[in-house]
Amino acid sequence: MISLKDIDRYYQSRFQRTFVLKGVDMEIKSGEFVSIMGPSGAGKSTLLNIIGMLDDPSAGEYYFMDNPVHKLKDKQKTEYHRNHIGFIFQAYHLIENLTVYENIETPLVYKGIKSKERKAMVADILDRFNMVAKKDLFPDQLSGGQQQLVGIARAVIANPTLLLADEPTGNLHSEQGEMIMELLQELNKEGMTIIQVTHSEKNAQYGTRIVRLVDGLVREDIPTNAKSLVAE
Amino acid sequence: MKHYFITIWASLKKSKQTTFFNLVGLSVSFAAFILLSIYLWNEFTFDRYNKNIDRIYLLEMNAVQEGENNASYWLPNPMADYFANNIPEMATVCSFAWGPQTYSLKKNDSQGVNISTRAVDSTFVEVFDLKMKYGKRKTLALKNTVILSDKSAEKLFGDVNPVGKTIYGNFSQPYTVEGVFFELPQNSRMHRFGALCSYPTTSWINDWSEYSFNHYYMLPEGSNVEDIVAKMNASQGVKDWKEGSLEDFSFNLIPANNLHFHKKMGRGNLLFARSLILVAALLLFMAIVNYLNFAVANAPKLRKSVNVRQVLGESKARLMGLAITESIVLITAAFTVSLFFVISILHLWPNMFSYTFILGNYVWLIGLCWLLFAVLGALVSIFPTRINISVKPAQALAGFIPLSPQRSKMGKGLTVLQFGISILLIIGVLFIEKQVNFFKNYDLGFQKENIVTVRMPGSIQKQEQAFINELTKNGNVIDYAFSQFVPGGVGMGWGRNIDGKKVNFKCWPVDERYMKFMGFDIVEGRDFAENIEADENKFIMNQAALKEFGWDKDYLGKQIPGFGFKGELVGIVKDMKYASLHEEVKPLAFWLTKTRHHQLSIKISGQNVKETMAHITHVYSQFEKKFPISYSFLDEELDYMYRAEEKQAQLISIFCLISVIISIVGVLGLAILLSEYRIKEIGVRKVNGARIIEIVTMLNSGFMKSVALAFVIACPLGYWAMNSWMSNFAYRTNMSWWVFALAGFIAFIIAVISISFQSYKAAARNPVEALRYE
Numbered sequence A: 001m002i003s004l005k006d007i008d009r010y011y012q013s014r015f016q017r018t019f020v021l022k023g024v025d026m027e028i029k030s031g032e033f034v035s036i037m038g039p040s041g042a043g044k045s046t047l048l049n050i051i052g053m054l055d056d057p058s059a060g061e062y063y064f065m066d067n068p069v070h071k072l073k074d075k076q077k078t079e080y081h082r083n084h085i086g087f088i089f090q091a092y093h094l095i096e097n098l099t100v101y102e103n104i105e106t107p108l109v110y111k112g113i114k115s116k117e118r119k120a121m122v123a124d125i126l127d128r129f130n131m132v133a134k135k136d137l138f139p140d141q142l143s144g145g146q147q148q149l150v151g152i153a154r155a156v157i158a159n160p161t162l163l164l165a166d167e168p169t170g171n172l173h174s175e176q177g178e179m180i181m182e183l184l185q186e187l188n189k190e191g192m193t194i195i196q197v198t199h200s201e202k203n204a205q206y207g208t209r210i211v212r213l214v215d216g217l218v219r220e221d222i223p224t225n226a227k228s229l230v231a232e
Numbered sequence B: 001m002k003h004y005f006i007t008i009w010a011s012l013k014k015s016k017q018t019t020f021f022n023l024v025g026l027s028v029s030f031a032a033f034i035l036l037s038i039y040l041w042n043e044f045t046f047d048r049y050n051k052n053i054d055r056i057y058l059l060e061m062n063a064v065q066e067g068e069n070n071a072s073y074w075l076p077n078p079m080a081d082y083f084a085n086n087i088p089e090m091a092t093v094c095s096f097a098w099g100p101q102t103y104s105l106k107k108n109d110s111q112g113v114n115i116s117t118r119a120v121d122s123t124f125v126e127v128f129d130l131k132m133k134y135g136k137r138k139t140l141a142l143k144n145t146v147i148l149s150d151k152s153a154e155k156l157f158g159d160v161n162p163v164g165k166t167i168y169g170n171f172s173q174p175y176t177v178e179g180v181f182f183e184l185p186q187n188s189r190m191h192r193f194g195a196l197c198s199y200p201t202t203s204w205i206n207d208w209s210e211y212s213f214n215h216y217y218m219l220p221e222g223s224n225v226e227d228i229v230a231k232m233n234a235s236q237g238v239k240d241w242k243e244g245s246l247e248d249f250s251f252n253l254i255p256a257n258n259l260h261f262h263k264k265m266g267r268g269n270l271l272f273a274r275s276l277i278l279v280a281a282l283l284l285f286m287a288i289v290n291y292l293n294f295a296v297a298n299a300p301k302l303r304k305s306v307n308v309r310q311v312l313g314e315s316k317a318r319l320m321g322l323a324i325t326e327s328i329v330l331i332t333a334a335f336t337v338s339l340f341f342v343i344s345i346l347h348l349w350p351n352m353f354s355y356t357f358i359l360g361n362y363v364w365l366i367g368l369c370w371l372l373f374a375v376l377g378a379l380v381s382i383f384p385t386r387i388n389i390s391v392k393p394a395q396a397l398a399g400f401i402p403l404s405p406q407r408s409k410m411g412k413g414l415t416v417l418q419f420g421i422s423i424l425l426i427i428g429v430l431f432i433e434k435q436v437n438f439f440k441n442y443d444l445g446f447q448k449e450n451i452v453t454v455r456m457p458g459s460i461q462k463q464e465q466a467f468i469n470e471l472t473k474n475g476n477v478i479d480y481a482f483s484q485f486v487p488g489g490v491g492m493g494w495g496r497n498i499d500g501k502k503v504n505f506k507c508w509p510v511d512e513r514y515m516k517f518m519g520f521d522i523v524e525g526r527d528f529a530e531n532i533e534a535d536e537n538k539f540i541m542n543q544a545a546l547k548e549f550g551w552d553k554d555y556l557g558k559q560i561p562g563f564g565f566k567g568e569l570v571g572i573v574k575d576m577k578y579a580s581l582h583e584e585v586k587p588l589a590f591w592l593t594k595t596r597h598h599q600l601s602i603k604i605s606g607q608n609v610k611e612t613m614a615h616i617t618h619v620y621s622q623f624e625k626k627f628p629i630s631y632s633f634l635d636e637e638l639d640y641m642y643r644a645e646e647k648q649a650q651l652i653s654i655f656c657l658i659s660v661i662i663s664i665v666g667v668l669g670l671a672i673l674l675s676e677y678r679i680k681e682i683g684v685r686k687v688n689g690a691r692i693i694e695i696v697t698m699l700n701s702g703f704m705k706s707v708a709l710a711f712v713i714a715c716p717l718g719y720w721a722m723n724s725w726m727s728n729f730a731y732r733t734n735m736s737w738w739v740f741a742l743a744g745f746i747a748f749i750i751a752v753i754s755i756s757f758q759s760y761k762a763a764a765r766n767p768v769e770a771l772r773y774e
């Protein structure tokens, strides 16, 4: 589904190039649950943003479902955002002045789904995430874990093929973190491809594959159950 | 203290763009406000340089004719003397009469200097203020003396002291210069008089039928005007005059301190002055609303730094002080820029107002403006600081900063208010312009183009035919006719009793050619015969006169009494707008006469106008050596009646537009701030599949709703305001609905363009930056 070929990402200042990603090659198949790990500043978020088409690589080729992303126009990328890709953020990034219900509904509105259908879909997911009672609350009335639940609900409501999560549990207690990870695992089992960035070995274990990034280079790319050679 | 300013500088720099918009808006509105203040101060302190002005009153006579009140201020001398001699409070009277308009240094000189002069009583220096440059204030008691303003003295004599010298009024009457006074202030009724001469002593001035003088009384301090007016009207003299008169009349004293705005006697326009007060107030209000809007919108940005300081032990008072100092710095900066604007404007358009402003004279007024701005600014700046201080520091420091500030109802209300006032002002401007155009393009009932009117001195009237023969030798002179008056200046009023009904009508003496020349439309009867002998002293009346007399049949052939003769009514002419459109068409009678040919109207081809005028001037100078030609173009002269209005309309329009621009700048600045707050939300929405156009629409929609709401509120208000404004005109343009629609449309378009620009900038940003976790 995802194919990265020799991806570079650098920032050009007047005198020098700073490489954030260098020669990244990666294949991710449909149905995988990949955890990207690495020290702070390694380029994890940058890689995730490139995969999510929020950022463009400086060099290299990127194919999403066999389409060359590096040749797509902004408008087409928006189409992918609408139909294929969902995002979850460490800071949740809920819209403050919208209710839980309205936050979850947002992607459906942009997708052009009719109001009646939207209602049914939001009701479904609220039910599934056990949040029916909270639907009229505003984000600042929820705990962090609940806010991230809303974030996930919003990310998956349009049933994307790919879910991208940048440190989804970074701001949560371990207990809430576990709940979120279990939910992601469940979604993966239902067939959703997931790529997450995480600092926690334990959270990484929920996935099927671990990519270790150091200084913009892929140091290791192994299945979860294999023994890591680089992890401490 | 230094630390203080470093902090302020830092906080201003933090929001460069909005600070810039804030400064521009403030300085432009301050500049406009300062200009208007100076102008309005002049208008409302008119004549105030006279320390006695509140005790000075002008004599008014009200004659009631046919239920209509006719006030006159040009009254005979004996009448004024009677009151002065019989009512003790009215003992001090100063009368004004016409004086010479031209002076020469030698008798029958070939050239003179034009100096507008009033002849005044010797009490003048007692009643009115005058600062003398040369000579004593006790002057004008002697016969044929004159005092000159410093400007006039310079015109006649240059730099030398002219006291004791002799000048000749209208080339013949010798006057001895008794003194030189400093020119009276611009904002006084007597500013335009370059000289004052002693009162005439000839016998005709004591004639009861000479209605040619203004009389000013200076009442003792603390006297009750109403009582005095009652005394006047109850006096034996007034009773006796009424005995011998057909009309009912009464006397009144009107305060001289308000004569500038008097309908008949003043040149000021109270409606205009008041409109400008409103405009000035709105300008300032808009500027302050902008300022408040910025301050409120900026508050959350500064919250963290305010709270860090609080935690570090800064007192609330000091924080307030800091906010106020910051505001004063900003206001003073804007004020300084605005002074630069004011100076440039006065330099570029020195005739913008009816006064010439010398800024140095108004330092105190400008200082007062600064004080007003600073105080308002300080008050406004306290507001958001209070909000910030009242937030619990712990709460703010926890890092909970919302994606977008919950814009308070007040914030939205302010925006609606701004748009609303802008729409109102646009409606006002459109209607004012529409009304002025309406006046200029009104079908007057005659052609006014390519007509030159020349004033005929007696010397030419005596040899009219010879003059015409010479004049018509030029092919560009197409037609001509004589009359006493020309449209816009018909000044003779007759009250005549015909068949038992008395009506006041204007009388317009004309020659046999005039009706045809002007193209007046005869609707009944006939025009005057070409042979003037056959129809001399006959009349043609307009329809308004017919209506006023109440005649519906057999009126042709009626005998109209003239000056010691009676003349037949031979025709009826369609009402034409022969006076200002400010009033309804009044009853009018044309009187065919060989006399009173004071004005010659000449129709010219419109080609080679310069050469044609040179011809006319040349012919004139062959017949009249002394008085230079005085001519005018009829269309210009008629337009001139609306010149004041046009100029006023222009001024109001300019200031309204400034005010609209300021509010646009404010709204734009606000749009920038708000989109800054929504940067994360925009990112989230884009990641969730929103297109740029959808984001722009979202960002705009709030403002568009404000515009729509403002429009709904502004329309009825505008309708009401313009309706009452237009009730000041006898002939008024329609309250067309499209004007309102256009105003709304303009506001909408301006808002869309300015806000979309900013919205697009915000929407096109890469969401990655906004969503990066820090």
Ligand SMILES: Nc1ncnc2c1ncn2[C@@H]1O[C@H](COP(=O)(O)OP(=O)(O)O)[C@@H](O)[C@H]1O
Pocket (backbone or CB within 6 Å): A011, A020, A038, A039, A040, A041, A042, A043, A044, A045, A046, A047
């Ligand atoms: N706009 C930018 N300009 C220059 N350097 C940047 C920019 N954005 C990110 N970086 C750098 O790229 C590197 C990788 O960032 P990121 O992908 O966010 O790392 P992480 O692995 O912690 O998520 C960091 O060193 C960061 O400083």
Ligand SMILES: [Mg+2]
Pocket (backbone or CB within 6 Å): A044, A045, A046
């Ligand atoms: Mg990161």
